[in-house]
Amino acid sequence: SAVISQKPSRDICQRGTSLTIQCQVDSQVTMMFWYRQQPGQSLTLIATANQGSEATYESGFVIDKFPISRPNLTFSTLTVSNMSPEDSSIYLCSVGRENRGDEQFFGPGTRLTVL
Amino acid sequence: GENVEQHPSTLSVQEGDSAVIKCTYSDSASNYFPWYKQELGKRPQLIIDIRSNVGEKKDQRIAVTLNKTAKHFSLHITETQPEDSAVYFCAASNWGSTLTFGKGTMLLVSP
Numbered sequence: 001s002a003v004i005s006q007k008p009s010r011d012i013c014q015r016g017t018s019l020t021i022q023c024q025v026d027s028q029v030t031m032m033f034w035y036r037q038q039p040g041q042s043l044t045l046i047a048t049a050n051q052g053s054e055a056t057y058e059s060g061f062v063i064d065k066f067p068i069s070r071p072n073l074t075f076s077t078l079t080v081s082n083m084s085p086e087d088s089s090i091y092l093c094s095v096g097r098e099n100r101g102d103e104q105f106f107g108p109g110t111r112l113t114v115l
Numbered sequence: 116g117e118n119v120e121q122h123p124s125t126l127s128v129q130e131g132d133s134a135v136i137k138c139t140y141s142d143s144a145s146n147y148f149p150w151y152k153q154e155l156g157k158r159p160q161l162i163i164d165i166r167s168n169v170g171e172k173k174d175q176r177i178a179v180t181l182n183k184t185a186k187h188f189s190l191h192i193t194e195t196q197p198e199d200s201a202v203y204f205c206a207a208s209n210w211g212s213t214l215t216f217g218k219g220t221m222l223l224v225s226p
Contacts, residue, residue, distance in 0.1 A: 033213070042204060043159065043216045058213075092158065102147045102208045106158040 002027050002095055004107035012113045013083055020079045021110045023093035028073035031096030033104065034066070038089045049076040049093075083114045117142040119207050121217025129225055134195050136220045138205035139187040145207040148181060148188045149214070154201045163190070195224045 003026040013019050023032065032049040046066055047055040055068040070076045080087050090109045097103040118141040128134050140148075149164035165172045165179045165188065172179050176195075181188040192199055202221050206214040 042218045045213050048213065102210070102212075102214065103149065103161065103164065104214060105161060106151075108158050 001097070001105050002029060004093065004095060004105060006093060006107040006110050008110060009108065010111040010113075012115060015084050015114055017083055018079055018081045019083065019112060020077050021091050021093075021112075023076045023078070023107055025074045025095055029095040030073065030098060031104075032070060032076050033094045033096070034068060034076070034078045035092045035094060035106075036089045037092060037109070043092070046078070046091075049078075080112065083112075085114045088112060088114045117145060117207055117209070117212070117215040119205060119215050119217040121205050121220060123220060124218065125221045125223070127223045127225065128195050130195060130197060132195055134192045134199070134222055134224075136190045136203055136205070136222070137187060138189070138207075138217050139185075140207040140215075141186070142207070142209060143183075143186060144209045146210060147208045148179070149206050150177075150179060150190050151204045151206070151216075152201045153204065153219075159204060192222075195222075197224050197226055200224045 005024045007022045034046040035043045037043050045058045046061045047057040049055050049068050049070040051070045067079045090111050092109045093107045094104040121138045146167035151159035152162045153159040163174050163177050163179050165181050176193050178191045200223050202219045204219045205217040208214045
């Protein structure tokens with residue numbers, strides 16, 4: 001399976017600021033996703049990152065708060081904008097196996113704390 | 116949309132015992148059911164999955180069963196070991212749609 005890396009691995013930020021999280025894959029993948037995992041909770045899909053077009057957001061998530069870029073088939077960024085303490089979570093990217101996009105593999109995650 | 120219920124939320128077993136985690140789903144069109152294991156501070160890892168054309172799948176000490184009629188699927192771990200201690204998530208999807216996850220089961224295996 002693909003090797004997935006994320007930067008930063010963790011960060012502590014002040015409320016009102018923004019943080020951009022990077023996801024890098026060692027091979028070209030069609031499907032990339034961004035998830036949020038709040039402390040002690042399950043995985044919630046934020047959006048599907050589409051290469052060459054706007055991301056597809058799930059209910060409850062909006063582009064102004066979580067802008068996503070997908071400039072090519074190996075890279076994506078998620079920005080958490082105008083942060084509040086409620087945004088403290090682990091943010092994970094995942095990629096779908098080629099030709100079987102529902103088989104997903106996760107990056108190591110970014111642990112975000114907002115003060 | 117799809118809704119996935121997972122039970123129990125916590126499960127404690129003695130080393131060597133079997134553990135069973137159950138999930139139900141709402142969308143009869145769902146046809147892919149993966150299980151993920153997440154150790155503390157680590158990423159979720161896909162450990163086994165099953166598609167709707169199969170009733171059971173085994174991989175060493177773990178197995179997954181699927182009952183399409185009842186819309187439920189289960190993870191079975193035999194001969195549990197302390198390293199099996201983790202949070203396990205089930206999920207469901209339909210071709211072309213995204214994964215919907217259950218709330219997770221914390222499995223604790225005591226030596």
